Amino acid sequence: MGKLKGSTPMRAAIFAVAMIALAGPACAQPATAFISTQPSGEWRANNFIGKPVVNASGEKIGDVNDLLFDKTGKIMTVVIGVGGFLGLGEKQVGMGYDSLTYTEKDGDRVIMVPLTKEALMDAPPFVYTEKTALDRMREKAGEMAQRAGEKASELTDSAKKKIEEYRNQEQKPSQ
Numbered sequence: 001m002g003k004l005k006g007s008t009p010m011r012a013a014i015f016a017v018a019m020i021a022l023a024g025p026a027c028a029q030p031a032t033a034f035i036s037t038q039p040s041g042e043w044r045a046n047n048f049i050g051k052p053v054v055n056a057s058g059e060k061i062g063d064v065n066d067l068l069f070d071k072t073g074k075i076m077t078v079v080i081g082v083g084g085f086l087g088l089g090e091k092q093v094g095m096g097y098d099s100l101t102y103t104e105k106d107g108d109r110v111i112m113v114p115l116t117k118e119a120l121m122d123a124p125p126f127v128y129t130e131k132t133a134l135d136r137m138r139e140k141a142g143e144m145a146q147r148a149g150e151k152a153s154e155l156t157d158s159a160k161k162k163i164e165e166y167r168n169q170e171q172k173p174s175q
Contacts, residue, residue, distance in 0.1 A: 043109075045067050047109065048064045048067055048078075048111070049064050049065065049066065049067065050063060050064065050065075051063060051064050051109070051111055052111070053080050053100075053111045053112070053113055054110060054111070054112050054113075055112065055113060055114070055115060055116055055117070056112065056114060059117070061082060061113070061115070061116065061117040061120055062080040062081055062082035062083075062093070062117070062120060063080065063081050064078055064079070064080060064081075064111060065079045065080065065081040065090075065092060066078075066079035067079075067097075068094075075097045076096065076097055077094050077095070077096065077097060078094070078095050078096075078097050078100055079092050079093070079094050079126050080092075080093050080094075080095060080113070080120065081093075082117060082120040082121055083117075083121055091120075091121065091125055092125055092126040092127075093120050093123045093124075093125065093126055094126035095113065099113065099114070100112065100113055101113075101114075
């Protein structure tokens with residue numbers, strides 16, 4: 001298939017999806033109704049992730065790091081980050097979505113849990129069993145950083161040996 005004038009990877013992907021959709025009954029999916037506007041009472045995941053989580057006293061005790069949903073699309077688990085600073089040293093704690101409550105304060109949504117920060121810090125850490133592309137990228141970057149550190153250490157050792165060899169040669173009288 002030749003490149004379309006003015007095509008971009010996104011346009012090419014859309015074109016490919018459209019061609020598959022038009023391929024016929026062999027690929028036909030059940031008809032669904034499209035939703036053109038966000039329904040009242042539904043919230044965007046982007047408005048949860050990163051949001052502070054407070055206790056009943058209004059004290060910030062963590063923030064929402066992730067939302068996990070089941071195959072039907074129902075949010076089941078909220079992963080809250082507690083402790084740490086700017087995400088470093090933070091502990092991941094999972095809670096049932098139903099255990100959180102939501103209110104509004106000054107036009108902003110407030111996510112509340114009926115626990116103290118200490119209770120969350122004492123909770124068992126949450127462990128993911130599924131990796132995202134970002135998780136795999138972070139792992140790869142960590143492996144590459146480790147190899148680079150090892151290579152840098154080898155080069156440093158080699159340079160130290162060479163310097164020592166040159167110094168020893170300079171100290172020997174010429175023959």
